[in-house]
Amino acid sequence: MPPLLFYLFALITLGFGFMVVTGRNPVTCALSLAASFVGLAALFLSLDAYFIGTVQILVYAGAVMVLFLFIIMLLDIKSEEGKKLNLPAIVSGVLLAVLLSLQIIAVVSGTDIAKKSAENTPLALAEAAGKIGKAALPTITNDLETGTLPDAKLIGFTLFDQYGFHLQVVGLLLLVGTIGVVVLSKRERSAP
Amino acid sequence: MITLGHYLVVSGMLFALGLAGVIARRNIIIVYMCLEMMLSAANLALVGFSRFHLVNGLPDYTAQSLVFFTITVAAAEVAVGLAIIVALFRSKQSVDVESVTKLQG
Known part of the structure; x- marks a missing residue:
């Protein structure tokens, strides 16, 4: 897979994932999650895992997302625009996410197994x-x-x-x- | 050149996003979506390791079998979880996590 496509699909996966976490309207969140899973399925395909990529689309982007949207519309959930944000939880959540990402980057950049690529294996x-x-x-x-x-x-x-x-x-x-x-x-x- | 490290970093960042969502969000349905994101991130790491750990020149299909099981369990979990959310909504008329405080001491 060309590096450009990898970065495109990684951006789709993470960008829509970010929209799930920050979106105020549950329907927007659910549709962003579906888009994020489509990007993830493309990453699976790039790893020669065609079956898993197909199942990801069928099960997650298909069945699970329909279930989520069905429940959101059944319960008629209003978007939370009026509600005030829970500041301590947001700060701790962002801090934990940043720390975890930095730790994973540090661990990955220090190991030899992470240097394997489709060209050398x-x-x-x-x-x-x-x-x-x-x-x-x-x-x-x-x-x-x-x-x-x-x-x-x-x-x-x-x-x-x-x-x-x-x-x-x-x-x-x-x-x-x-x-x-x-x-x-x-x-x-x-x-x- | 895209290495296993790139996939692992994407997987880790997706997991971190999901974790931040589970901690910061108060809408139970969105917390559930973030849980799904974390499960998928783990799947991406598994498939990455499977592709770059060759057995007889083929990807390690034990890892992909594990991904298959994970997807099955996640589907069952979503079904039961959403049924619990519907039952909760019926008794509380809300999907805010802070409306559920009955077990608080």
Whole structure:
């Protein structure tokens, strides 16, 4: 990915993220968050994570944002323009964010692993086809031999080959979440 | 040249933005949006490490499986959290975090 595009999408992600934190109107915040997630999905694509980038758009920018907007409109929340700001909380929040950013920049600039780039760690698809050989499905090795990265197939293979139990636990978690939502949103009978 | 460090710094700054929002904002719905931002920032760091830690010449797909689980858990969390917000709004008629003080000693 050209450096210019990286900076563009990083700017979109962080700029709209900033608008989520500072916006006064909840609808503006929700739409900024959607834009921020689109920028983030582009960064995922630039890291050769096509499946994760697609899922980011589908789940976050699609499902989660619709849920947020639905709740904002259902509850008819007014924007907080009239309210006074909570100054100690804002000062401590900004201070903590700045300190955390500076610390992360300091740690990252001091380590060797952070100097890896797409140029000095290229993907070796043809070699990978030979190395994983019989361990993978034939469709994966075929894709690798033709020089494409079968991203979704490899994630699926990892999930079902090594993390089958964890996948079922997550499925159960979603079921529990669904039941929880139904129970929570059931209107309670008013006390006599 | 874009290195892993660039991605980690973007991820860290996104996390810091989310953290500032969780601390400074008083609207529960926006606090929730900031939580989502922090989860996504962690995902970006994971995918970055996955891309630059090659296993047999391919990205480390264990990290991307973890991202998949994180996204699933975040989706479940948003659904339950928003249901709690709706229940809270019904009893308090407000989404301000300072309107919820029943557990205060």
